Amino acid sequence: MRIEYNFAFFDEGSKREIRRATLKAVAIPGYQVPFASREMPIARGWGTGGLQLTLSLVGKEDILKVIDQGSDESVNAVNIKKLITKTTGIKVTDETSEATIIQSRHRIPEIPLQAGQILVLQVPLPEPLRYYEPSELETKKLHAEQEYSGAWLMLFEQIMNYGTMSTGADHPAMVHDRYVMAPSPIPRFDNPKLNHSQALILLGAGREKKVYAVPPYTRVESLAFEDFSFEVEGFKNKYCGLCGAKEVFLDEMLDDLTGETFYQCNDTSYCLQRLNQKSAG
Amino acid sequence: MGYVAVKGGIQAIEESIKRLKYERLKKGTVLKFQQIEGGMRCLIDQVMSESSLYSETLAAMAIKQAEGSPEEAVFLLRAYRSTLPRKHYSRTVQSEDMSVERRISSSFKEIPGGQILGTANDYTHRLIDFDLNEETEHDALEWLREYALERGVDNDQADLSNLPKTLDYLREEGLIPTFEINSDEPDDVTKESLHFPTSRSQRLQILTRGQTGAVTSLGYAALRSYGALHPTVGELRIGKLPIYVDSPFQDQKEDEDAYYIGEIKVTEVETLFPAEVQKGNGEKEIEFEIGYGICYGQNETKAIAMSILDRCLETANPEYPTHNEEFVLLHIDSVESTGFISHLKLPHYVTFQSKLDSVRKTKK
Amino acid sequence: MIKFEQPVLSINNLNKQFGKGCPSCKGSNEDSLKKNYCPVCGTVYACQNIMFEVYAGEILGVVGESGSGKSTLMQCLYFDQEVSSGEAYISSYKDGKTDVFAESSQQKRYIRNHMMGKVYQNPLLGLRINFTSIGNIAEKLIAAGNRHVGKMEARGKELLEHVNIPIYRMKEAPKNFSGGMQQRVQIAKALSNNPPLLLLDEVTTGLDLSVQASVLDLIKTIQRELQITVVIVSHDLGVIRMLADRTMVMLDGRIIEQGLTDQILEDPQHGYTQHLVQSLL
Ligand SMILES: Nc1ncnc2c1ncn2[C@@H]1O[C@H](COP(=O)(O)OP(=O)(O)OP(=O)(O)O)[C@@H](O)[C@H]1O
Numbered sequence: 060m061r062i063e064y065n066f067a068f069f070d071e072g073s074k075r076e077i078r079r080a081t082l083k084a085v086a087i088p089g090y091q092v093p094f095a096s097r098e099m100p101i102a103r104g105w106g107t108g109g110l111q112l113t114l115s116l117v118g119k120e121d122i123l124k125v126i127d128q129g130s131d132e133s134v135n136a137v138n139i140k141k142l143i144t145k146t147t148g149i150k151v152t153d154e155t156s157e158a159t160i161i162q163s164r165h166r167i168p169e170i171p172l173q174a175g176q177i178l179v180l181q182v183p184l185p186e187p188l189r190y191y192e193p194s195e196l197e198t199k200k201l202h203a204e205q206e207y208s209g210a211w212l213m214l215f216e217q218i219m220n221y222g223t224m225s226t227g228a229d230h231p232a233m234v235h236d237r238y239v240m241a242p243s244p245i246p247r248f249d250n251p252k253l254n255h256s257q258a259l260i261l262l263g264a265g266r267e268k269k270v271y272a273v274p275p276y277t278r279v280e281s282l283a284f285e286d287f288s289f290e291v292e293g294f295k296n297k298y299c300g301l302c303g304a305k306e307v308f309l310d311e312m313l314d315d316l317t318g319e320t321f322y323q324c325n326d327t328s329y330c331l332q333r334l335n336q337k338s339a340g
Numbered sequence: 341m342g343y344v345a346v347k348g349g350i351q352a353i354e355e356s357i358k359r360l361k362y363e364r365l366k367k368g369t370v371l372k373f374q375q376i377e378g379g380m381r382c383l384i385d386q387v388m389s390e391s392s393l394y395s396e397t398l399a400a401m402a403i404k405q406a407e408g409s410p411e412e413a414v415f416l417l418r419a420y421r422s423t424l425p426r427k428h429y430s431r432t433v434q435s436e437d438m439s440v441e442r443r444i445s446s447s448f449k450e451i452p453g454g455q456i457l458g459t460a461n462d463y464t465h466r467l468i469d470f471d472l473n474e475e476t477e478h479d480a481l482e483w484l485r486e487y488a489l490e491r492g493v494d495n496d497q498a499d500l501s502n503l504p505k506t507l508d509y510l511r512e513e514g515l516i517p518t519f520e521i522n523s524d525e526p527d528d529v530t531k532e533s534l535h536f537p538t539s540r541s542q543r544l545q546i547l548t549r550g551q552t553g554a555v556t557s558l559g560y561a562a563l564r565s566y567g568a569l570h571p572t573v574g575e576l577r578i579g580k581l582p583i584y585v586d587s588p589f590q591d592q593k594e595d596e597d598a599y600y601i602g603e604i605k606v607t608e609v610e611t612l613f614p615a616e617v618q619k620g621n622g623e624k625e626i627e628f629e630i631g632y633g634i635c636y637g638q639n640e641t642k643a644i645a646m647s648i649l650d651r652c653l654e655t656a657n658p659e660y661p662t663h664n665e666e667f668v669l670l671h672i673d674s675v676e677s678t679g680f681i682s683h684l685k686l687p688h689y690v691t692f693q694s695k696l697d698s699v700r701k702t703k704k
Numbered sequence: 705m706i707k708f709e710q711p712v713l714s715i716n717n718l719n720k721q722f723g724k725g726c727p728s729c730k731g732s733n734e735d736s737l738k739k740n741y742c743p744v745c746g747t748v749y750a751c752q753n754i755m756f757e758v759y760a761g762e763i764l765g766v767v768g769e770s771g772s773g774k775s776t777l778m779q780c781l782y783f784d785q786e787v788s789s790g791e792a793y794i795s796s797y798k799d800g801k802t803d804v805f806a807e808s809s810q811q812k813r814y815i816r817n818h819m820m821g822k823v824y825q826n827p828l829l830g831l832r833i834n835f836t837s838i839g840n841i842a843e844k845l846i847a848a849g850n851r852h853v854g855k856m857e858a859r860g861k862e863l864l865e866h867v868n869i870p871i872y873r874m875k876e877a878p879k880n881f882s883g884g885m886q887q888r889v890q891i892a893k894a895l896s897n898n899p900p901l902l903l904l905d906e907v908t909t910g911l912d913l914s915v916q917a918s919v920l921d922l923i924k925t926i927q928r929e930l931q932i933t934v935v936i937v938s939h940d941l942g943v944i945r946m947l948a949d950r951t952m953v954m955l956d957g958r959i960i961e962q963g964l965t966d967q968i969l970e971d972p973q974h975g976y977t978q979h980l981v982q983s984l985l
Pocket residue numbers: 722748750768769770771772773774775776777825939
């Protein structure tokens with residue numbers, strides 16, 4: 060008994076259905092469109108939402124980049140890339156500017172995305188109001204009525220308790236002045252990149268069975284109070300120990316020998332590109 | 341010459357995958373599907389039920405590949421299932437048409453058609469049978485021959501494919517409410533995600549493909565304390581059901597045009613729950629309400645637990661988590677729960693760095 | 705008592721039933737009911753043909769035995785329960801010309817957030833028991849559109865002081881508070897955005913006498929200072945006597961008597977009221 064898999068794993072009917080949900084998501088920026096999320100050959104929570112979007116969109120001409128936590132080489136990124144190339148045979152790249160589809164977990168690349176590119180973000184928990192309201196039926200009503208007190212209250216509580224907004228990653232954002240969305244666990248540092256992005260940004264949550272989107276040139280505003288502005292992670296006076304980059308998201312490293320802390324670009328392909336330019340020039 | 345990325349990741353993964361294969365093969369034995377199909381009936385039934393894919397052969401393959409882990413085997417089958425287009429829906433199956441292999445009722449000693457114990461572990465002592473160590477294929481064939489002879493003498497006369505349902509007896513007496521047949525097209529949870537409040541067809545589908553352990557645990561919780569239901573098994577039957585699909589070419593959906601495409605083995609359970617009802621004359625009466633469970637293969641505990649949860653979710657008592665449909669239905673799926681728990685093994689460097697930044701800010 | 709032309713709140717023919725009803729009890733035929741309960745089908749007619757008006761700056765008392773429908777009435781007024789039939793007009797909403805019961809749930813939410821405050825008989829329903837006390841107050845302020853942490857915090861502190869909750873406990877969750885303290889946090893929350901209409905359901909029940917007195921004093925002071933309109937429910941005629949300008953008496957889901965509080969106390973008309981007044985003396 061031997062069976063061949065279809066191009067891009069799914070049967071064509073399934074792909075079409077996911078694309079329909081995606082179109083709806085693009086038409087209603089920030090709105091979580093339910094879809095019949097399929098079980099995938101990788102585990103729920105490992106990027107099945109993003110993977111389904113990518114597989115439903117990918118064509119033979121596409122060039123794919125997959126990153127996890129900023130790295131093209133991370134275990135999960137490699138795994139996803141392997142599955143997609145195995146079932147499509149398309150080209151992969153590490154270079155952000157070369158890719159037509161970029162699937163990512165927890166980061167938006169440092170190199171600005173361009174018109175025509177699609178960024179697919181993997182989402183573990185799509186509901187920004189879940190902390191405030193455990194029931195799905197209730198949060199659905201809250202979105203419908205544009206009642207977002209719960210999201211603000213969460214931030215207010217953080218300020219009361221810790222003196223600052225202490226969302227790590229996944230700081231909620233208002234999309235097109237209508238829907239509050241969970242931007243997936245990207246660091247606050249990447250939130251501003253969602254605003255007026257030239258590329259189409261799609262977000263897929265496989266386990267929670269939701270797709271949502273930030274179409275190109277859409278207003279995305281991180282929630283903040285009048286007297287507590289939204290702040291990105293600070294890497295003041297810090298720079299990448301390899302390429303010297305400043306004002307990028309840095310990984311904190313510990314030197315085994317000296318015990319000293321040093322920093323490196325979290326976006327490894329960006330770092331590499333800078334190193335190569337330096338050595339060429 | 342430029343810099344290149346460290347390809348450590350790829351290599352490490354490949355080594356890990358090799359290691360997995362090594363563990364499967366290191367003792368030098370290769371399991372045959374036939375051996376799994378022949379000797380691991382219960383595991384196959386469990387895996388088919390949780391995968392909601394009925395194929396013993398594919399289940400056996402998945403079990404081999406998964407080295408016997410049901411969680412992993414279900415995962416493989418579900419992923420495979422995603423590549424299959426749904427081309428037909430079968431005609432409605434009537435469980436009266438079951439060719440019954442086992443049938444018990446704990447409500448009545450004498451049921452029309454009789455109790456049939458069939459295959460079950462229930463009546464064995466759970467003592468490890470050390471003789472199995474010496475069992476040979478020759479012994480097996482010998483035993484089978486004798487068993488066939490023995491059965492030949494005592495030939496059962498009953499028609500096992502037309503046994504009446506035990507509950508019909510109670511229904512005729514007016515002890516359980518009668519309902520019109522509901523012929524609405526069921527919702528298909530594989531085509532459209534759950535929306536709350538759910539329909540009963542959605543609930544039954546999620547329950548039947550639930551992880552055996554999870555369904556059992558929640559059913560047990562409802563039985564033991566949360567709702568303290570104590571049902572009686574009206575009828576538990578196991579056997580094969582014939583499946584037909586309508587002819588795709590005929591507009592008229594006549595019985596005789598339908599195609600027989602095979603049979604599936606299922607466990608079906610109807611449990612009875614006493615409940616108070618208010619009658620027209622102002623008096624209260626006790627009636628029985630029904631919980632329904634059905635699973636692929638022989639999965640008796642799961643099917644009974646399913647029938648309990650079906651009843652819980654119909655009642656929807658807000659006091660108990662076991663009666664809360666979001667609580668039950670969103671947390672019993674094997675692929676979803678094991679996947680999300682295992683994702684904690686993925687690196688969370690960026691999120692952790694971001695949290696670290698917040699934590700440091702709060703310390704200032 | 706000066707009465708202005710237009711009532712702050714006017715209720716017309718409000719009915720609320722729990723259960724579908726049956727031929728024997730449809731039309732809430734009084735003879736077929738045992739109190740407000742249909743013995744045949746088990747339907748409860750919790751509120752029947754309720755009509756009343758409340759004027760600006762007035763305190764309206766609602767008194768009645770346990771189970772007479774007081775809390776149900778308050779829940780209907782605050783849109784926690786959908787009415788079975790009836791109309792309600794609020795002068796501050798669309799000039800008091802639109803039936804608010806017929807508005808969308810989004811509009812109802814708006815009315816509740818901007819024009820009403822409520823203290824629930826059960827503090828679990830009125831508070832987020834695990835959030836900070838100040839956060840509980842802020843929730844109402846946020847819902848009414850506030851986005852300034854400093855201002856909301858200042859307002860919260862002011863209110864907590866008002867209701868005698870020490871400021872140093874404002875970051876504690878009400879789950880750790882005594883029943884009386886929880887009730888006082890609820891009052892602070894209900895008052896937070898100076899609602900023209902305040903609904904109080906058994907605010908003093910279960911409190912010891914000294915706390916009871918201080919809560920009643922507090923309500924009285926606040927009401928005088930802010931000139932808000934109050935509907936207060938109690939089964940305790942003592943509370944009503946102390947606070948209410950006018951009083952309605954409820955029995956089995958119906959209003960059996962209403963008028964100036966003094967009048968009702970001095971010259972009760974209905975047998976039930978006479979009984980109630982006697983027991984007070
Ligand atoms: N959710 C509900 N479902 C069914 N019946 C209800 C519900 N809520 C209230 N009732 C019924 O409505 C009637 C009025 O109840 P309500 O809580 O309004 O009384 P109350 O006057 O506030 O009493 P108390 O003084 O004890 O607070 C009661 O008979 C109660 O059983």
